[in-house]
Amino acid sequence: MPASYAYLGPEGTFTEVALRTLPEAATRELVPAVSVPAALDAVRNGGAEAAFVPIENSVEGGITTTLDELVAGEPLMIYREVLLSITFALLVRPGMRLSEIKTVTAHPAAQPQVRNWLKANLPDAAWESAASNADGARLVQEGRYDAAFAGEFAAARYGLQALETGIHDAENAQTRFVLVGKPARPAAPTGADKTSVVLWQRDDHPGGLRDLLGEFAVRGVNLMLLQSRPTGAGIGNYCFCIDAEGHISDRRVAEALMGLKRICLQVRFLGSYPRADVKPDDVRVPLPGTSDDEFMTAADWVARCQDGRF
Numbered sequence: 532m533p534a535s536y537a538y539l540g541p542e543g544t545f546t547e548v549a550l551r552t553l554p555e556a557a558t559r560e561l562v563p564a565v566s567v568p569a570a571l572d573a574v575r576n577g578g579a580e581a582a583f584v585p586i587e588n589s590v591e592g593g594i595t596t597t598l599d600e601l602v603a604g605e606p607l608m609i610y611r612e613v614l615l616s617i618t619f620a621l622l623v624r625p626g627m628r629l630s631e632i633k634t635v636t637a638h639p640a641a642q643p644q645v646r647n648w649l650k651a652n653l654p655d656a657a658w659e660s661a662a663s664n665a666d667g668a669r670l671v672q673e674g675r676y677d678a679a680f681a682g683e684f685a686a687a688r689y690g691l692q693a694l695e696t697g698i699h700d701a702e703n704a705q706t707r708f709v710l711v712g713k714p715a716r717p718a719a720p721t722g723a724d725k726t727s728v729v730l731w732q733r734d735d736h737p738g739g740l741r742d743l744l745g746e747f748a749v750r751g752v753n754l755m756l757l758q759s760r761p762t763g764a765g766i767g768n769y770c771f772c773i774d775a776e777g778h779i780s781d782r783r784v785a786e787a788l789m790g791l792k793r794i795c796l797q798v799r800f801l802g803s804y805p806r807a808d809v810k811p812d813d814v815r816v817p818l819p820g821t822s823d824d825e826f827m828t829a830a831d832w833v834a835r836c837q838d839g840r841f
């Protein structure tokens with residue numbers, strides 16, 4: 532039996548479409564999970580080799596269920612990311628008219644992407660959250676709700692009809708998905724990589740967050756995501772999920788992480804993996820003084836000073 536990837540199901544989610552763009556998915560059994568935690572649990576308990584889940588969208592930011600699952604529990608690591616452009620279709624049972632729709636459903640992350648459309652077209656419809664967009668389609672098929680926002684491709688799978696397609700409040704809305712597995716050696720650097728970490732401050736003091744960000748800034752490491760999440764220890768207690776440009780094997784990234792390890796209460800490494808948004812050729816050159824060579828030359832000079840050989 533081939534190794535399996537768990538994904539946010541049921542069949543017909545955007546997550547499944549994004550997963551199928553990965554070449555390695557073709558050689559795995561793809562197993563739908565009822566939720567993001569269920570998909571990640573399958574990895575933690577050895578039931579699946581990896582899980583594929585949404586983590587961020589360009590309209591609302593981080594998908595908090597996924598971030599919170601990666602922040603806590605047995606450590607997991609991100610190995611790949613996929614970006615997918617998202618537009619929604621309004622799916623109904625055949626024959627249902629727009630004027631008859633009283634309840635609509637979708638994944639909570641879909642709501643900010645269809646809010647204006649709903650206000651203009653179905654201002655009185657009640658919103659009900661579903662475990663995923665395809666699960667919303669399934670619930671419409673069962674007669675639980677009148678309409679679901681989902682991918683147009685989910686219509687056939689659930690015997691539904693698209694009353695409207697191409698629904699998107701924001702142009703170019705994209706969702707980012709990640710392939711998550713148990714910790715192991717990260718993939719080799721490609722030249723266009725991203726490193727994800729979670730940081731917990733050691734103590735609360737003025738400029739505390741600036742101190743954390745400064746570890747990246749002084750080494751010329753650009754940040755791509757900063758999302759605070761409550762630690763659960765009381766109001767005002769947050770950890771920080773950060774995506775930085777570069778790979779942990781880049782000296783400037785490694786040195787930034789060493790700096791953070793020294794000043795943070797805890798640092799959780801979530802992986803270094805190829806960026807889906809650019810190719811190695813399009814990546815900016817490092818700022819002056821932050822290339823691997825320059826870090827190595829400086830380290831070599833210190834070693835020579837320590838030896839009295841400068």
Ligand SMILES: O=C(O)C(=O)Cc1ccccc1
Pocket residue numbers: 539543544545546547585588617638640641662663664665706
């Ligand atoms: O994959 C899906 O269908 C989901 O339910 C997650 C999601 C939610 C909103 C936009 C893209 C993906």
